[in-house]
Amino acid sequence: MAVVFERPKALSDVPFHYCPGCTHGIVHRLVAEVLDELGVVGQTVGVASVGCSVFSYNYFDCDMVQAPHGRAPAVATGLKRSLPDNVIFTYQGDGDLAAIGMAETVHAATRGENITVIFINNAIYGMTGGQMAPTSLPGQVTQTTPYGRDTSVAGHPIRVCELLSTLSGTALAQRVTVDSVKNVNIAKKAIKKGFENQINKRGYSIIEVVSTCPTNWGLSPQEAMKWLQDNMLEYYPLGVYKDVTAEGGNK
Amino acid sequence: MAEKVLMKGNEALAEAAIQCGCRHYFGYPITPQTEIAAYMSKRMPKIGGTFLQAESEIAAINMVLGASSAGVRAMTSSSSPGVSLKSEGVSYIAGSDLPALIINVQRGGPGLGGIQPSQSDYWQATKALGHGDFQMFVLAPSTIQEMVDFVKLAYEVGEKYRVPSMILSDGMLGQMMEPVEFPEKNDQDIPEKPWATNGHQNKRKKNIINSLYIEPQELEDLINERYQRYELIKENEQRAEEFMTEDADIIVVAFGASSRVSRSAVHMARAQGIKAGLIRPITLWPFPDKTIKKSMDTASKYLVVEMNKGQMVDDVRLVVEGKKPVEFFGRTGGIIPTPDEVLAQIKKLAGKEE
Amino acid sequence: MAKITINETLCKGCGLCVSACPKQILTLSKEKMNSKGYHPATIIDMEKCIGCTSCAIMCPDVVITVER
Numbered sequence: 001m002a003v004v005f006e007r008p009k010a011l012s013d014v015p016f017h018y019c020p021g022c023t024h025g026i027v028h029r030l031v032a033e034v035l036d037e038l039g040v041v042g043q044t045v046g047v048a049s050v051g052c053s054v055f056s057y058n059y060f061d062c063d064m065v066q067a068p069h070g071r072a073p074a075v076a077t078g079l080k081r082s083l084p085d086n087v088i089f090t091y092q093g094d095g096d097l098a099a100i101g102m103a104e105t106v107h108a109a110t111r112g113e114n115i116t117v118i119f120i121n122n123a124i125y126g127m128t129g130g131q132m133a134p135t136s137l138p139g140q141v142t143q144t145t146p147y148g149r150d151t152s153v154a155g156h157p158i159r160v161c162e163l164l165s166t167l168s169g170t171a172l173a174q175r176v177t178v179d180s181v182k183n184v185n186i187a188k189k190a191i192k193k194g195f196e197n198q199i200n201k202r203g204y205s206i207i208e209v210v211s212t213c214p215t216n217w218g219l220s221p222q223e224a225m226k227w228l229q230d231n232m233l234e235y236y237p238l239g240v241y242k243d244v245t246a247e248g249g250n251k
Numbered sequence: 252m253a254e255k256v257l258m259k260g261n262e263a264l265a266e267a268a269i270q271c272g273c274r275h276y277f278g279y280p281i282t283p284q285t286e287i288a289a290y291m292s293k294r295m296p297k298i299g300g301t302f303l304q305a306e307s308e309i310a311a312i313n314m315v316l317g318a319s320s321a322g323v324r325a326m327t328s329s330s331s332p333g334v335s336l337k338s339e340g341v342s343y344i345a346g347s348d349l350p351a352l353i354i355n356v357q358r359g360g361p362g363l364g365g366i367q368p369s370q371s372d373y374w375q376a377t378k379a380l381g382h383g384d385f386q387m388f389v390l391a392p393s394t395i396q397e398m399v400d401f402v403k404l405a406y407e408v409g410e411k412y413r414v415p416s417m418i419l420s421d422g423m424l425g426q427m428m429e430p431v432e433f434p435e436k437n438d439q440d441i442p443e444k445p446w447a448t449n450g451h452q453n454k455r456k457k458n459i460i461n462s463l464y465i466e467p468q469e470l471e472d473l474i475n476e477r478y479q480r481y482e483l484i485k486e487n488e489q490r491a492e493e494f495m496t497e498d499a500d501i502i503v504v505a506f507g508a509s510s511r512v513s514r515s516a517v518h519m520a521r522a523q524g525i526k527a528g529l530i531r532p533i534t535l536w537p538f539p540d541k542t543i544k545k546s547m548d549t550a551s552k553y554l555v556v557e558m559n560k561g562q563m564v565d566d567v568r569l570v571v572e573g574k575k576p577v578e579f580f581g582r583t584g585g586i587i588p589t590p591d592e593v594l595a596q597i598k599k600l601a602g603k604e605e
Numbered sequence: 606m607a608k609i610t611i612n613e614t615l616c617k618g619c620g621l622c623v624s625a626c627p628k629q630i631l632t633l634s635k636e637k638m639n640s641k642g643y644h645p646a647t648i649i650d651m652e653k654c655i656g657c658t659s660c661a662i663m664c665p666d667v668v669i670t671v672e673r
Contacts, residue, residue, distance in 0.1 A: 001608060005661040005671035016666055020643065021619030025665025043450040047317070048461075057459045063448035065320045066461040068343050071313035074305065078317025078325065079448070081301040082275055086450045104313070107306040181625060181659045214619075221619040 008032040010041045012061045021221020023211040024052060024120060026178045028059055030188045031091070031118060034195055035062065044087040045079050047072045049101075051093035052126040070101025073108035076115045087198055089116040094133040095125050098158050102134075105164070112169030112203035116194040119160060122211040123232060130216030134158045137235055142216075157235065161208050165241035171203035173241040177210040177233065179225045186238075193245075202244055210236050253432040260395045261286035261425040264354065264418070265294070267402040268326050272438030273352070274300035275325040277314035279307060279333060282366045283422035284356035287328040308333035312340030312353070319349040320460040322447030324406055328354035330422070331372050332363060334380070341415060342381030346462030348446075348477065350409030352402070353387070353417045356425040359585035367585025368422030368508055371559035376419050377536045377566070384474055386481055388416040388488070389535040391506040395429035397533075403437055408488055410442055412480045419535060421558070423508040423587060484537055491539035492531040495521065496546055499528025501600050504543070504567050505556040506532045508587060513556050516593035525601045535563070540570040552600045553577040556593055558586070607656025611646050612668040618643035622660035622669065628653045631660060 007013070010032035018024045035041045044062040048054060050069035057064035067075040072090035080088045097105050097119050108115065124142055125131040131144040135157045139148040161173040172194055176187035187209060194205035210232050212224035219227055240246065258266070265287045268276070276291040288304065295302035301318075305311035311327045318325035329337065334355045344351050357372050359365030376389045388408045390401045398420060405416035448458045464470035495517060496502060505513040510531040520527035530546060532539045553575060555564040564579040571577055580596045582588045616639065623631045623646060634647040646668075648654065656673030 001606060001672040003670060004656060004673045005658040005669070007667045007670075011667065015615050018665065020617035020665075021621055022665055025667065026663070029665075029667050042453040045321070045448045045450060054463060057461055061457055063451055063458045064460070065317065065448050066343075066347070066459070066463055067316070068313065068339050071309070071316075071340070074310040074313035075317035075320070077303070077310075078275070078277065078314035078319075079321050080317075081303065081314070082318040082321035082323045082325070083449055103306050104310055107310065111303075181662050184662050221621055222624050225621070225624075 008036045010035040010061050012059055014058050016059065017055060018052065019215045021212070021214045021224065022052070023178050023209070026184060027118060027120060027187070027209050027211070028056065030184070030191050031089070032060060033188065034192045037192070038195055038199070040087045040195070040199070043085065044089070045083065047076045047079070047088070047090040049090060049092040049096040051096050053091055053093060053120065054127065056091050070096050070099070071104055072096065073101065073104040073113070073115070073117065077108055077111070077113050080113055080115055087195065089118060089195070091118045093120050093126065094122065094135040098134040098160055106167070109164045109204040109206070110167045110169045112171070114198045114201050115204060116198050117204070117206040118191065119206055119208045120211045121160070121208050121236065122213040124213050124216045126213050126216055137231060159236060161206065161241040164206055169203050170206070170242050171197045171244045172205035174243070175208040175210065175236060175238050175241065177228065177238060179228055210238070253435070255430040255432055257428055257430050258395060259286060259426060259428050260398050260420065261356065262290045263395050263431050264398045264402060264420070265290040267399040267433065268352065269294055269298065269300070270433055270437045271324065271403045271406055272441050273324040273326050274298070275318045275323055276301065277303045277305050277311040277325065277327050279305055279311055279329065281330045281333045283358055283368070283425050284328050284330050284354065286425070287354065308336040309340065312337040315351050316340055316344050316347070316349065319344065319351045320448045322444035322449055324352070324441065326352040326354065328356065330356045330358045331360045334372060334375065338381045341387065342383050342385065343462050344415045345381065345385035345387065346383060347460050348413040349415065349460065350406065350413060351415040352405050352409065353415060355417060355419050357419065357421040359583070365585040366422065368587060369558045369583060369585055370421060370507060370509060371562070371583060372419065373535065373557070373559060373562035376417050377538070385477070386414065386536050388414050388484065389419055390416070391419050391533060391535050392424060393507050393510045393531060395424065395427070396431050398424060399431050399433060408484070412484055414480070414484070419507065421508050488534060489537045489539045489541055490533035491542040492533060493542060494529040494531065496528035496530060497549070498526055499546070499550055500526040501552050501554060501597055502546055502550045503527065503529045503554045503556055503593070503597065504532070504563070505529065506535060506563065509556045509558050512588050512590050513593050515590035516597060519590060519594045520597045525597060527597050532563070538566050538570070543567060543570045547571065547575060551575060554596055554600055555579050556588065557581045558588070559583055607654045607671065607673045608651060609648060609654060609660065610670045611648070613637065613639055613645035615666050615668045616643060616645035617641070617666055618645060619665065621663040621665065622646050625659040625663040627657060627659060628655060630654060
């Protein structure tokens with residue numbers, strides 16, 4: 001018998017602090033597998049953001065820089081401009097990327113920075129205990145929308161892939177999820193495309209992963225996956241929103 | 252003899268940075284320092300460097316954080332309101348033990364304030380540019396030549412002790428022109444940074460640049476170690492100019508633009524038989540307490556002249572410990588005091604009021 | 606012929622592997638509890654395992670190794 005599945009080398013041998021059933025763990029593993037398969041761990045520098053994944057600097061076996069909340073794309077820009085032949089990625093949640101960091105996100109994309117952005121969209125602020133996120137759904141109950149998100153007061157959620165797909169600097173904007181083996185495999189392919197784009201200097205790649213937060217949604221891991229399927233995918237349809245290679249724009 | 256070039260302060264500073272090996276500038280336009288960005292935008296592309304006009308001063312300081320993490324010499328510049336935006340980033344840079352060069356060309360504040368020169372960011376630079384226990388190495392030039400010379404010093408001290416450095420300039424120095432000389436080969440001996448996150452290439456353990464330490468004891472230990480480095484800086488890196496202080500009875504203490512005015516006032520006072528002198532702090536942090544303490548042997552009174560409502564005067568009073576009177580004179584709002592105004596204050600202290 | 610190994614110390618009993626297994630041979634073992642207080646995943650019948658790696662792919666804590 002041969003080993004057909006084991007822990008990727010780029011994932012440090014450190015137990016995750018994430019809640020049971022939190023999809024962060026799946027996505028971390030996919031990023032690590034991709035870095036291993038592309039053989040780029042030695043030249044990779046990851047930028048950790050602020051949120052549940054703040055300790056990601058402990059989980060990836062490459063050089064890591066911890067950025068202030070929302071600023072990861074700017075830190076990544078400083079790194080990439082200084083180390084143009086290295087592989088730079090950010091790993092961000094919905095508050096980090098689409099609330100406090102919205103300007104940094106839009107401008108890194110419009111500049112076409114050759115970085116890869118992994119965006120975990122679980123429609124809530126996990127680390128701070130379940131407050132509304134820019135991606136929380138209308139009517140969704142959170143700690144700061146205890147009666148359900150009222151769009152007349154709190155506005156409507158932001159669809160990040162759609163937003164960034166309007167920018168010329170964006171090479172890839174793809175929304176995926178990890179609720180099934182089939183979708184995990186699609187997510188991994190998208191992440192790989194995002195890193196390949198960087199290596200081929202095609203511009204900014206973002207892979208938005210529709211994710212669960214069982215703890216703050218108040219659901220079991222399996223119930224959370226069902227809530228994702230029933231509610232989130234309608235508002236956040238999976239798919240490719242921009243892909244310069246598909247358009248024949250292979251810069 | 253090296254060539255003399257007539258340059259505007261902002262541009263001389265930018266050129267000096269390039270000659271020190273800085274190849275990455277991230278900035279944003281704001282009066283009165285936009286010339287730094289404009290100069291960099293012309294020079295950097297020609298030498299294969301990075302000029303990036305960031306989306307905000309916040310983004311710019313975070314780009315510096317990234318570039319410094321990569322181990323390169325990077326720089327950002329702004330003026331007072333923009334420097335406030337950098338607070339968070341500077342705290343993270345200091346908490347991550349990164350060198351970085353930040354330029355503040357001060358203007359009138361608070362708020363949008365004015366666009367004329369001031370010195371009202373002294374507290375911000377020396378006490379509180381960001382949350383938490385930390386310090387930056389702060390230099391106060393008073394001539395364009397010093398603007399040029401201090402860039403190298405700022406990088407060297409920053410890299411030696413792993414602290415961010417600030418050059419605290421002001422709108423007058425930024426805009427005026429003076430002849431300057433650029434030393435030859437100013438980018439030699441840039442130290443290696445084994446702690447930098449530039450890709451481990453599978454040849455070393457991974458590096459982490461971080462300021463988060465969840466375990467309180469670990470955080471305290473780190474801060475204590477950092478403060479030991481600060482003690483070394485205080486011991487070894489204080490700098491100040493002493494002008495006619497050997498027999499001075501009344502000592503004016505002033506930095507930057509107000510020191511130029513004060514120097515003229517001291518000349519005028521001496522011409523009228525008053526034994527005046529000037530101590531000009533060059534490092535604002537570490538504060539040159541050794542120089543001031545030494546002067547207490549002969550001085551009987553101190554006059555602190557600033558373009559603010561009284562910020563450095565507190566530090567002078569702390570050093571003097573109430574043993575001699577320390578008076579303050581300041582103008583604010585963007586107004587530069589005149590030598591006559593300062594002379595009038597000196598004469599008041601000398602008991603020779605008109 | 607296939608075999609999986611589950612690291613019971615690191616398993617958080619989330620159950621995603623149980624849902625993912627096409628042969629339904631995984632369960633959260635009520636009889637066992639690890640030092641973190643979780644019921645770890647256990648394989649009911651290793652003979653029926655086809656080594657599809659579905660459980661390992663869905664596991665957020667990378668506790669499953671698969672051999673085939």
